[in-house]
Amino acid sequence: MIDLRFSREVEAARQEGRPLVALESTIITHGMPWPRNFETARQVEATIREAGATPATIAILDGILHVGLEPDQMERLARADGVRKVSRADLALCLAEGATGATTVAATMIAARHAGIEVFATGGIGGVHRGAERTWDVSADLQELAQTPVTVVAAGPKAILDLPRTLEVLETLGVPVIAFAQDELPAFWSRRSGLRAPQRLDDPALIARAHRLRAALGLPGGQLVANPIPEADEIPAETLAPLIEQAQAEAERAGIAAKEVTPFLLSRLLELTGGRSLEANIALVLNNARLAARIARSLAEMA
Incomplete structure (x- = not known):
């Protein structure tokens, strides 16, 4: 037990x-x-x-x-x-x-x-790491979303990942990826990723209804709700891109792999952004918590 x-x-x-x-x-x-x-x-x-x-x-x-x-x-x-x-x-x-x-x-x-x-708020999910065609480094988060019936509210996959491949794996696993109130997939610290989101919903009650209908249909797994960071708190993707490339190169040169990759990259980006990434991280987690609470309230009203 x-x-x-x-x-x-x-x-x-x-x-x-x-x-x-x-x-x-x-x-x-x-x-x-x-x-x-x-x-x-x-x-x-x-x-x-x-x-x-x-x-x-x-x-x-x-x-x-x-x-x-x-x-x-x-x-x-x-x-x-x-x-x-x-x-x-x-x-x-x-x-x-x-x-x-x-x-x-x-x-x-x-x-x-x-x-x-039924609802879980986090910062960003893991996914397919850059260079995964060599390392096979893919987060367990993706399989969990395919198996466990919990709606996860995040600011999208972490920006340090290979976002197109992460979306492809989620699609293969049958995980609904729902952008909240915008057509583009958010990328953690950035509102824009350059990738069109597979689905868009603007109403937390509809997200809650979709969660319940998946269960009614006997479909396994949960939903990923990609909630963009508030505009005032974001770090634009074009600002982050060269910094992520630099941190990734440093990790490869140092032989950092597996579970140590993400903590290293996040720590290095904290330094490279002069602390902006931490402030953005806090802002997006709070934003996700608010949306998750709204979805949870809608689910409770359906009970």
């Missing part, structure tokens, strides 16, 4: 049938330094509450899967060193060993499904 623990706030929302939004915990442990990580995590939760839903930050503490963190638990996680970054492949191992782990997109989706949470 999975030892699944709900925070007091999440348990009350479950009992009362109030809308819930899942949140990952790698943004706390691997995304930014103390105390900015703790402050941002609390801000994201507060944003979801203000939008009429209940936040459920997911993490593993001492082998127990927590859905919703008490303030002291979140602070403990934010201050901790050596926390595992847990995905589908090592989620069960982390639980079995009684370890502490932060959940990635894939692991958060799995935990959300077990907890009965």
Whole structure:
């Protein structure tokens, strides 16, 4: 049996049938330094509450899967060193060993499904890495979207990825990719990617209805809702492109591969943008949290 623990706030929302939004915990442990990580995590939760839903930050503490963190638990996680970054492949191992782990997109989706949470807000999803024709480096997030019935609200795939190939894989896997209120796929820190989104919806209630209809049709998997970063906070794609190329070249020269690629690239881009990428990241996560709460409210109204 999975030892699944709900925070007091999440348990009350479950009992009362109030809308819930899942949140990952790698943004706390691997995304930014103390105390900015703790402050941002609390801000994201507060944003979801203000939008009429209940936040459920997911993490593993001492082998127990927590859905919703008490303030002291979140602070403990934010201050901790050596926390595992847990995905589908090592989620069960982390639980079995009684370890502490932060959940990635894939692991958060799995935990959300077990907890009965239908909507998850994150920053950006993983995907097909540049050079994947040589390295076969493809994120587990894509397979999870094809298998696990959770609607994921993100600012699109991370801009460091091969976006055309990521879209192709999502199409092959049958994952709906829905741009919110624009025709173009957003690219994380940038509103524009140069790629037309497969689908567009402007109403959170329609996104919620599509989620429920997938289940009614017996279709596996979830939906990816690509929510563009607010215009005032974006870093234009033409500004980022040469910086991403530089960071990618540095990673290849250093022999950085597998799970270490994304953290290296994000860290290097933080330096190359003079901190702008971090501020944009926070802005887009908050924006995604608001939209996820609206979708969760629509789902709760359908119940």
